[in-house]
Amino acid sequence: NFMLTQPHSVSESPGKTVTISCTRSSGSIASNYVQWYQQRPGSSPTTVIYEDNQRPSGVPDRFSGSIDSSSNSASLTISGLKTEDEADYYCQSYDSSNWVFGGGTKLTVL
Amino acid sequence: QVQLQESGPGLVKPSQTLSLTCTVSGGSISSGSYYWSWIRQPAGKGLEWIGRIYTSGSTNYNPSLKSRVTISVDTSKNQFSLKLSSVTAADTAVYYCARWRTSGYYFDYWGQGTLVTVSS
Numbered sequence: 350n351f352m353l354t355q356p357h358s359v360s361e362s363p364g365k366t367v368t369i370s371c372t373r374s375s376g377s378i379a380s381n382y383v384q385w386y387q388q389r390p391g392s393s394p395t396t397v398i399y400e401d402n403q404r405p406s407g408v409p410d411r412f413s414g415s416i417d418s419s420s421n422s423a424s425l426t427i428s429g430l431k432t433e434d435e436a437d438y439y440c441q442s443y444d445s446s447n448w449v450f451g452g453g454t455k456l457t458v459l
Numbered sequence: 460q461v462q463l464q465e466s467g468p469g470l471v472k473p474s475q476t477l478s479l480t481c482t483v484s485g486g487s488i489s490s491g492s493y494y495w496s497w498i499r500q501p502a503g504k505g506l507e508w509i510g511r512i513y514t515s516g517s518t519n520y521n522p523s524l525k526s527r528v529t530i531s532v533d534t535s536k537n538q539f540s541l542k543l544s545s546v547t548a549a550d551t552a553v554y555y556c557a558r559w560r561t562s563g564y565y566f567d568y569w570g571q572g573t574l575v576t577v578s579s
Contacts, residue, residue, distance in 0.1 A: 350522055382564050384564065384565045384566070386506075386566070388506075393555060393569040393570065393571055393572055394506065394555075394566070394569060395569070396565045396566060396567065399563055399564060399565035400563065400564055400565070403563065405563075405565070405567070439505065439506055441506075441508075446519045447508070447519065447521065447522065448496070448508040448511070448559075449508065450498075450505060450506040450507065450508060451505070452505045453505040453506070
């Protein structure tokens with residue numbers, strides 16, 4: 350089984366841009382789609398990015414996703430940060446039969 | 460609008476079996492191509508995938524929990540269920556049920572989550 354490693358926390362100011370990384374331990378990051386979920390305190394997770402770089406309807410285009418095969422990692426970028434973006438963010442991917450979540454990154458907007 | 464709702468005991472004794480049910484409303488559990496899944500989250504920690512059941516009834520489980528987990532579906536009640544045996548305090552968590560869509564791969568609907576505490 351593989352692991353997805355995220356930074357424990359990141360912080361940035363309102364209006365700025367932040368990028369959260371997600372590194373796959375084994376197997377190619379490009380071989381299976383990566384999803385990103387936002388979880389605010391006390392709430393269930395919601396999807397902000399699916400299939401590496403697609404946004405579900407209703408998710409603002411300030412959220413974008415990408416993958417980098419050279420570093421075997423995926424990234425979630427949030428531009429024009431708002432205080433409402435403060436939350437935990439989880440990447441998720443899979444292999445033939447297992448789904449795996451990253452450990453989560455706490456985003457602080459201060 | 461599809462809705463998922465978890466239900467079951469909030470307190471389970473060590474060594475016993477945790478049993479939860481997820482009731483799906485707003486759509487049939489047996490229609491379409493979806494995986495119905497259980498995910499848990501210990502307090503202050505990250506998400507852990509437990510397992511899934513496909514519309515056809517086939518299942519997959521997290522290898523770290525596989526020996527203790529059973530997921531089943533009851534299409535007549537539009538529900539799917541989780542059983543986790545031989546629980547310990549480490550199984551204390553908020554348990555979520557969620558739907559994974561296969562046209563656009565992601566969890567599109569989640570339940571609100573239910574806290575299960577393992578304690579004597």
